[in-house]
Amino acid sequence: MTKKYSINDIANELNISKTTVSFILNGRAKEKRIGEELVARVLKLVKEVNYRPNPMAKGLRTGKSNTIGLMVEDISNPFFANIARLIEDRAYEKGYRLLYCSTDNKTDKTRELIGMFRDKHVDGFIMAPPKDIEDDVQDIIKSGLPVVMFDRYLPQIDTDYVVVNNEFSTYNATRHLLQQGYKRIAFISFTSEQTQMVDRMNGYKLAMKEAKQKAFVKEVDFNRNENLIVEPLNAYLKKHQALEAIVFGTDHIGTCGLKVLKDLGLSIPNDVAVISFDDYDVFKLHTPPVSAIAQPIEAIAESVISLLLKKLEQKNSEQPMQKIILSTTLNLRESSAQLKEA
Amino acid sequence: MTKKYSINDIANELNISKTTVSFILNGRAKEKRIGEELVARVLKLVKEVNYRPNPMAKGLRTGKSNTIGLMVEDISNPFFANIARLIEDRAYEKGYRLLYCSTDNKTDKTRELIGMFRDKHVDGFIMAPPKDIEDDVQDIIKSGLPVVMFDRYLPQIDTDYVVVNNEFSTYNATRHLLQQGYKRIAFISFTSEQTQMVDRMNGYKLAMKEAKQKAFVKEVDFNRNENLIVEPLNAYLKKHQALEAIVFGTDHIGTCGLKVLKDLGLSIPNDVAVISFDDYDVFKLHTPPVSAIAQPIEAIAESVISLLLKKLEQKNSEQPMQKIILSTTLNLRESSAQLKEA
DNA sequence: AGCCTTTATAAAATCGGTTTAGTATGACTA
């Protein structure tokens, strides 16, 4: 472990100017008409001593950090964790590092985090934005930094985003339940004004309206403490014993819901049928297996990072914003099987 | 959104030197005997224009980045995602950002990532190290950067780490199964030479040896493609139909195992009892609920970040390395209920 | 009065790069 080489060390060792070294290392040798022989000598030494430019010095001069800020709602949520992982892989390939953080969907926290990321001079943002953050995002965009949103978007902001067809997804799931013979169907979700949540609720309502059925909507406030989710759910389900089916708005509330159903001794789908948004192991392995609306996680991550990289790589050329809407898959399992006539 | 202020702007606006501003902002006003009135004026302007020092310039000069490198095996794994989240919260509180990455347990990839982190001048490392990375870690430590490991450690390296009592945990779980009347108990895990995995296997073997029972060990190579885990498991279980119980070495192999058992139509615990390492929703919600060895995730994260922050904050004073071993909890559920005599 | 301190602040060097503006040399042109 010899001490670190700087560009000056390289230049001195070869008795040339650091300017030349810099040009060579930045692929501007041709443009600057630097002799091939010299280029070779520099490259050789650089490799030999494993010289790596100091990113801070570079960043200070160029204003670029080769870092992407990834703001998710909660990195411990499997949906976000999986997306983060896929984005990470692609970003690393392209030489970008990820600075990440969990916003908890809190506007103030997000605002502060945006400030920190800007301080750190991230080159671009990927975010699942909380509400009321429009102005801050607008500022970022105005200052020339690309922003790609996912999972949800801000209708008042014109930017790139990648979401799924939430409304159709719950519409479709609800219709499926209706076709299976269920009538008293509830939609249970977290309280939220965000696009993805509003859309999911609307899809449900649309299907119920079409079928001329009364809508049963229950919204629960999100909380890190699971008990504060389970309890109101429990109370609600006890009070509405006549419910025949439930559509859950997210994997998390779905998981909590399953716990409650288990506690209440309700059998699925005989007592109550279930479909949840998001699909993962808990639902597949559940007895009976739970029908779920699967988001195309790989495609979402791929689209998000592609959009951002495109913006980063051709910063000058005015590229139009893109809004990408991907389709979900309704994975039907036993939990939404045909209603047995009483 | 006015343009960014630099320390020079502040200095010029007040007609003072930027040196003075720097001293004031770094709390060295007293030491440098700077007048209280001037301090107040500087602070006022700083607050007014919301001046924030450029971390790159600061980092370039000081060599510190206020960034912690977090290297986990796979951020999409719930165990690591949860720990990452808890660490993140505490690090942010203290003004540190997190640069993170997934190593996939690959030595080469990890080596490269360490290089990237060092380039970025992270102030410290938190890692779940893969095998054969001893030399690289030793280099980090020699260069004066603190390293805290968790989940596993490298016996040849003297550093801080936080792990759980793996050996006792599986020993205890296996003994429980033995006490419940099971005899032909298998230990199924991922192929690994890492301490945590070796210890888990040893705990199982110890219990079986004590009970004078033959050990059944099956190791599967890890793969991101789940099918490549499920298939060999399936084959193994078909071949060893006489098994009465299984201890799974990790949540992931446990989850895959449950899928296989389901596919094979084996009922739990009648056909085969199950206990898995790690505890999370899949196991709690499973029918029947699956017994699991729960790791104290909060305590692990808390210990890890505390150790690191302590090292970061008192870098000069030689602090001894600390090895922290936390206890797991064996959550007994139906899946390991008393063996019914045939 | 002259010299030494102390006080309060500022100038300049530095970190390690990138970028702008030159410069020395030889070939070619008028």
Added chain:
DNA sequence: TAGTCATACTAAACCGATTTTATAAAGGCT
């Protein structure tokens, strides 16, 4: 033969902070 141009580099400025070194002014002492 002097001027222009291309070639192959380099010196110096710059990014925005921290840190070392310097200095003007005031006070104390003999």
